[in-house]
Amino acid sequence: MPHPAIDYPAFGPEIRCPHCRHTIPALFLTDTYLCPRHGAFEVSTTGELIHVVSGRCWHQWEGIWYRQHIHVDGLRFEIGEALDQLSRQSRRATQITIAQRYQTLFEGRLGRELPSLKRLYLLGHKLFGIPVVFSPTPQVAPRWMSVNFEFTTVADTAAQLSYPRFRTR
Numbered sequence: 001m002p003h004p005a006i007d008y009p010a011f012g013p014e015i016r017c018p019h020c021r022h023t024i025p026a027l028f029l030t031d032t033y034l035c036p037r038h039g040a041f042e043v044s045t046t047g048e049l050i051h052v053v054s055g056r057c058w059h060q061w062e063g064i065w066y067r068q069h070i071h072v073d074g075l076r077f078e079i080g081e082a083l084d085q086l087s088r089q090s091r092r093a094t095q096i097t098i099a100q101r102y103q104t105l106f107e108g109r110l111g112r113e114l115p116s117l118k119r120l121y122l123l124g125h126k127l128f129g130i131p132v133v134f135s136p137t138p139q140v141a142p143r144w145m146s147v148n149f150e151f152t153t154v155a156d157t158a159a160q161l162s163y164p165r166f167r168t169r
């Protein structure tokens with residue numbers, strides 16, 4: 001039986017480094033994990049994992065680390081990479097669901113720097129040409145406390161059937 005009061009360190013004796021995914025140990029009797037390549041990671045009082053040098057922050061959900069973004073560009077970059085991966089798996093995203101906690105960041109940034117785009121986004125949010133919706137609150141679906149985004153996808157073959165002119169034969 002885990003005993004919360006003496007359950008030390010917070011994520012167990014070892015974790016996977018969020019950067020290189022190697023298994024890294026906790027320093028004895030501390031909430032600090034040490035990666036030989038990436039340095040120290042500390043557990044915050046709210047249960048986040050903080051990279052001491054950069055201040056980058058991760059939440060864990062079902063054993064996976066989710067980087068928490070403070071700039072919309074970081075989130076867009078991560079979504080762009082995931083879309084690339086998706087296309088390598090012969091799938092295509094038809095919708096992006098972004099965690100509701102990013103909604104202000106997303107719209108605030110567009111409002112400040114690109115007012116004309118904001119108007120466009122208000123008509124229908126899109127990112128990389130794909131419709132965007134925001135997630136339910138974590139009270140409704142707890143994973144959205146940690147997860148950044150999810151895709152609704154279809155197989156690429158289905159996409160080809162919808163657009164026969166792109167078929168190669």
Ligand SMILES: [Zn+2]
Nearest residue numbers: 017020035038
């Ligand atoms: Zn590492």
